[in-house]
Amino acid sequence: MSQASANLSRDAAVHDAAARSLIEAGDPAADGRALRRCLGQFPTGVTVVTARNGERLVGMAVNSFAAVSLAPPLVLWSIRRESSSAADFLRAGHYAVSVLADDQVELSQLFGSSHPERFERAPWQAGRHGAPLLSGAIAHLECRLEQVHEGGDHLILVGHVERYARHEGAPLLFTQGRYGVAQEHPALAEAAASSEAAIGPNLTDSxxxxxxxxxxxxxxxxxxxxxxxxxxxxxxxxxxxxxxxxxxxxxxxxxxxxxxxxxxxxxxxxxxxxxxxxxxxxxxxxxxxxxxxxxxxxxxxxxxxxxxxxxxxxxxxxxxxxxxxxxxxxx
Ligand SMILES: Cc1cc2nc3c(=O)[nH]c(=O)nc-3n(C[C@H](O)[C@H](O)[C@H](O)COP(=O)(O)O)c2cc1C
Known part of the structure; x- marks a missing residue:
């Protein structure tokens, strides 16, 4: 067993399920906020999803975004039915996803609010169907709205990816109600550093x-x-x-x-x-x-x-x- 996996299994043994203290549990119907906190244990990235419906631009911070399929290329996200922009997203027929970088917390906050001048305050370029692509994002996905599913108080918008672009940079993360940055697991980083030090960082494949x-x-x-x-x-x-x-x-x-x-x-x-x-x-x-x-x-x-x-x-x-x-x- 490698040192890194030995550390991981040792850590797992120390913090096994029985040793982790329970914070809260119960019936989701009784306390929606507690359910939200429970769901917040699952970390996500942060995106801004935008669309153009005629002359109207809509955009909002979204962390329900997920990949669905590679062939055909499908993604999804869910929008609150009550959202002021839900009708525009449905009518637009296309949407664009900008995956935010770790230095774009302010953009997430701006698009997570109902600020009327969101698009005046953020730099962007129009995509192929006019949906804004936010500058500085680490990925853009331009999608055709393909299916809309009922999802309780949300609607699930499945999109067919028509064009994508990937840029350098690290993602912004969101978990437990807070923003975070991705970091390699310390145990794995240690193992990688020691093997690099032993062989030399500049050793090329050839x-x-x-x-x-x-x-x-x-x-x-x-x-x-x-x-x-x-x-x-x-x-x-x-x-x-x-x-x-x-x-x-x-x-x-x-x-x-x-x-x-x-x-x-x-x-x-x-x-x-x-x-x-x-x-x-x-x-x-x-x-x-x-x-x-x-x-x-x-x-x-x-x-x-x-x-x-x-x-x-x-x-x-x-x-x-x-x-x-x-x-x-x-x-
Ligand atoms: C990090 C983050 C993630 C969010 N994810 C979603 C989401 O997946 N779906 C959604 O409907 N709203 C989500 N929101 C909330 C919307 O961004 C927010 O309700 C919207 O911008 C406000 O406009 P509205 O009142 O017109 O919906 C999120 C907000 C933040 C800050």
Missing amino acids: ELLRQLVYASQQLSLDFESHRQALGLTMPMSRLLTRLRQGPCSTAELAHSTYLEQDEVADGLAGLMQQGLLCLRADGLRELSAAGRERQAAIAGSANHYMKDKLDGMAEADIAAFKRVLQALGRD
């Missing part, structure tokens, strides 16, 4: 494979002291590992160990000198009993070394590493 090769070379160099302690060089240790699988010709050894010809020659000479190899009558090389013993020692040492290296790593990172190796055909 450099990943090169970095993988460097990392492998670095690990091999790092392991050198362990080899030396067992009287082996890197080529000798690779040759021993390959010969553990059985007798082998010199050409096959060079091929399977990725060593140069002279490295193979030097390595074989060193192993012969230490009595770790035998040369068979058919010309193949074979491990001696002492060679098998030394190979087991280097394998044990390598296993310890690798275990040490992986010990501090999160399980999710190791799983991702395995997937990458599989994708590269090294599983």
Whole structure:
């Protein structure tokens, strides 16, 4: 389990449902304001929905906006039946949604009121059917009103998105009756920061494979002291590992160990000198009993070394590493 998910499940365990104290509960019909507070536990973004009905412009702050479908592209929002602009939204036949940015609280307040000069006070541009698109929003959706559903004291206006635009910026949020800004979860942000610090923030995708090769070379160099302690060089240790699988010709050894010809020659000479190899009558090389013993020692040492290296790593990172190796055909 990664550190971040470990933190999350630990937090969840600490604050389980039983431990969270109840604030209020009851019959929605008895206390509408309490129901509204309960619904306010669900966070939303904030939009301003606008329309042009003839010469009349209408617009209001809306947080009931939601995505419905991608194909066809449908969205919805609900308007209070009693709203002074409900009839205009229905007659206009089109509406535009501006998704507010985190620096647009004042616009939300302006369009959340019945201020008569809303459109004089806010910068906007007319969309394709004349509905105002508020400047500075992080997204615009221009919709054809497709269906109107009854929704108690509200009407649900389903729109077919005819055109959209997405702009840079962060969304304004609304929850528990207050405005807020989005922030990455601290536990996840911590994990992202530590992995970025370890790898370097500027590592581009095109450099990943090169970095993988460097990392492998670095690990091999790092392991050198362990080899030396067992009287082996890197080529000798690779040759021993390959010969553990059985007798082998010199050409096959060079091929399977990725060593140069002279490295193979030097390595074989060193192993012969230490009595770790035998040369068979058919010309193949074979491990001696002492060679098998030394190979087991280097394998044990390598296993310890690798275990040490992986010990501090999160399980999710190791799983991702395995997937990458599989994708590269090294599983
Ligand atoms: C953050 C926020 C979200 C709102 N969401 C909605 C909504 O989804 N539907 C709605 O009918 N009114 C909503 N309102 C209220 C309307 O914006 C407000 O009633 C309207 O602008 C006032 O004009 P009216 O009295 O003509 O309706 C919201 C207000 C705010 C501040």
